[in-house]
Amino acid sequence: MKKILITGGAGYIGSHTAVVMAEAGLTPIILDDLSNSSESVIDRLEEIMGYKPIFYKGDCNDSSILNQIGKEHQLAGVIHFAAFKAVGESTQEPLKYYQNNLGSLMVLLDFMKKEGIQDLVFSSSCTVYGQPDVLPVTETTPRKDAESPYGNTKKVCEDILVDYVKSKAGVRVISLRYFNPVGAHPSAKIGELPNGIPNNLVPFVTQTAAGLRNKLTVFGNDYDTSDGSCVRDFIHVMDLADAHVKALNYLGGQSANFYDVFNVGTGHGNTVLEVVETFEKVNQITLNYEIGPKRPGDVVKIWADTKKINQILGWFPKYSLEDSLRDSWNWQKTLN
Numbered sequence: 001m002k003k004i005l006i007t008g009g010a011g012y013i014g015s016h017t018a019v020v021m022a023e024a025g026l027t028p029i030i031l032d033d034l035s036n037s038s039e040s041v042i043d044r045l046e047e048i049m050g051y052k053p054i055f056y057k058g059d060c061n062d063s064s065i066l067n068q069i070g071k072e073h074q075l076a077g078v079i080h081f082a083a084f085k086a087v088g089e090s091t092q093e094p095l096k097y098y099q100n101n102l103g104s105l106m107v108l109l110d111f112m113k114k115e116g117i118q119d120l121v122f123s124s125s126c127t128v129y130g131q132p133d134v135l136p137v138t139e140t141t142p143r144k145d146a147e148s149p150y151g152n153t154k155k156v157c158e159d160i161l162v163d164y165v166k167s168k169a170g171v172r173v174i175s176l177r178y179f180n181p182v183g184a185h186p187s188a189k190i191g192e193l194p195n196g197i198p199n200n201l202v203p204f205v206t207q208t209a210a211g212l213r214n215k216l217t218v219f220g221n222d223y224d225t226s227d228g229s230c231v232r233d234f235i236h237v238m239d240l241a242d243a244h245v246k247a248l249n250y251l252g253g254q255s256a257n258f259y260d261v262f263n264v265g266t267g268h269g270n271t272v273l274e275v276v277e278t279f280e281k282v283n284q285i286t287l288n289y290e291i292g293p294k295r296p297g298d299v300v301k302i303w304a305d306t307k308k309i310n311q312i313l314g315w316f317p318k319y320s321l322e323d324s325l326r327d328s329w330n331w332q333k334t335l336n
């Protein structure tokens with residue numbers, strides 16, 4: 001069985017990807033410093049997968065732990081999730097974000113070179129598009145200046161990868177631009193664990209429903225959209241996880257010095273108010289919410305054109321928004 005290193009594999013998207021990888025016959029080797037996750041996730045993975053995944057607690061900026069993993073395992077590829085992701089914090093502590101998000105990628109690329117590991121899947125984000133002029137966004141839609149240091153780290157990491165592949169380093173790389181990941185494993189054994197007050201919509205919705213937050217504020221209802229609230233492309237985390245397995249398989253068939261980028265979204269947008277209504281309907285809950293002021297710098301509307309990933313990777317989402325919001329709520333209920 002091929003062993004794949006998953007950096008940040010105890011985190012939200014990484015843990016779900018470990019499950020889907022194991023189902024596809026790949027062996028996940030997880031490296032995580034637990035800076036935004038908990039070791040209990042590894043036990044939960046054991047419950048879902050039927051065996052305990054190999055786990056190293058460590059920082060992927062630290063080449064000694066990578067070297068140790070390289071000695072102990074013959075790795076067929078790497079998925080690099082590990083990064084800091086809090087947009088607001090990144091404006092307060094930009095160096096923390098540049099150091100971790102850029103630094104870890106470069107240390108990892110050096111490690112891959114030393115070990116002769118060719119294949120890398122990198123976690124990028126639709127944040128690189130900013131507010132696009134034309135919708136839906138394709139992979140050739142121009143990237144915009146980043147709104148935050150966090151967003152800029154994703155853009156710069158993509159650039160580092162492009163330049164590295166151009167240098168004929170021998171690697172094969174895919175950047176996946178995730179739209180808005182939501183949902184949780186249908187077993188409700190793993191899910192998103194936001195730190196403190198959530199910034200993202202769905203964790204705020206589920207925490208409000210659970211009584212941990214008094215009310216949800218919908219940031220604006222007079223935008224130029226169907227109901228005035230913002231539009232996003234909400235993708236179930238299990239579908240997103242599956243895209244990583246498809247990306248790895250595809251890389252296996254490419255020649256050296258390969259780079260490509262794929263949007264990972266459902267291909268359609270939903271408004272914030274549609275999310276609220278759908279959450280209420282599927283979970284039979286009345287959510288306490290109010291319309292509040294716009295959030296400064298918010299993207300008004302964005303959703304993905306997914307033809308490229310559909311056609312080239314043969315990836316299609318299987319879960320609906322209803323599934324996502326039911327699974328997010330089932331997960332939240334286990335945390336109460």
Ligand code: NAD
Nearest residue numbers: 008011012013032033034035036037059060082083123125
């Ligand atoms: P997460 O915080 O849940 O997971 C990231 C994991 O990486 C955490 O477990 C954290 O402890 C670990 N980590 C951070 N720095 C590390 C380091 N130096 N060494 C080892 N481990 C480290 O975040 P997530 O939502 O699962 O996001 C995964 C990736 O996807 C990130 O790169 C993120 O920027 C990107 N992304 C996330 C979203 C989103 O909305 N969740 C959207 C687009 C892109």
Ligand code: WQD
Nearest residue numbers: 087125127199200201202204217218219230232272295298
């Ligand atoms: C979604 C919509 C809000 C909270 C962020 C990052 C971005 C990317 C994904 C990683 C918006 C509205 C939210 C609330 C609300 N991550 N909202 N009330 O804005 O797409 O982007 O996550 O790469 O970098 O910036 O996601 O979940 O914050 O917001 O009305 O309490 O929900 O205004 O329209 P967003 P989000």
